[in-house]
Amino acid sequence: EFLLGHYGAGAEVPRKVAIGRNFPGRSALAASLEEIRGGPVSLFVPRWGEYAHLVEVAAKNLRYFVEISELSRARRGELSAVFEELGAALGLGEPPRRLEMVDISNIGPKSMVASLVVFDDGVPDKSSYRRYRIKTVKGQDDLAAVAEVAQRRFSRVKTAVEKKPDLFLVDGGPNQLNAALRKLENAGFGGQAVAAFAKAPD
CATH class of the missing domain: 3.30.420.340 (UvrC, RNAse H endonuclease domain)
Structure with a gap:
């Protein structure tokens, strides 16, 4: 989803895309990227060197992003409850944002x-x-x-x-x-x- 969102937003799709070893849905991803690019796209799993290091860093960053997003959603849920309580206590029609x-x-x-x-x-x-x-x-x-x-x-x-x-x-x-x-x-x-x-x- 991240890759499709990134390239679907206008970023240029390269002819080769490095992915992790256990990347799910490789065929579907390749087909979607080829449709966006308008040409063939090759997915490959680098085993060593610079590309392998970049894939590892990207995976760590993605995990961090997911964790932060989950925490943000939880915090927004807690804040929504606080706003609702505050609005009710003050007799407001809607929670104050x-x-x-x-x-x-x-x-x-x-x-x-x-x-x-x-x-x-x-x-x-x-x-x-x-x-x-x-x-x-x-x-x-x-x-x-x-x-x-x-x-x-x-x-x-x-x-x-x-x-x-x-x-x-x-x-x-x-x-x-x-x-x-x-x-x-x-x-x-x-x-x-x-x-x-x-x-x-x-």
Whole structure:
């Protein structure tokens, strides 16, 4: 399947293809490769030398790829269950696949910054990570900082510059949650799913 997928995707089929000693379905593979190539293809089993080494390396890489793929499928299954539980707990219509989380940090007595991390199907989407320097808030005001980040983030979603999350998580409790909800409702995102999370104490 791997060879047919590789050559069927447009890679040039060579006249000779080295395969492993116990390769199954040799006749069917040769016929399929000949059809793709439009000419004869010879399959051979190298017993020593460079080709034998390449076949051995390819077999090891393929086994590794299969193992990783199986682990990935298992992990996706576990994550799907987590997303379903999270969606049910929050009363969402569907499991949230894209999550954005905002964390507010204080820098000295007068400055604040916010970090936004994004997960897509449980995988960090680092290209979507953002860092905001709070501009409109004087002093330490977490509620106003959360509201500012929500407004700035969704102004880019509104203009289709960035994707809309399935769930927007803010750092804090009910007060921070309500601040984000009010700002999003005023911006036209009243239906956006929002939740608050409190960091565990050190």
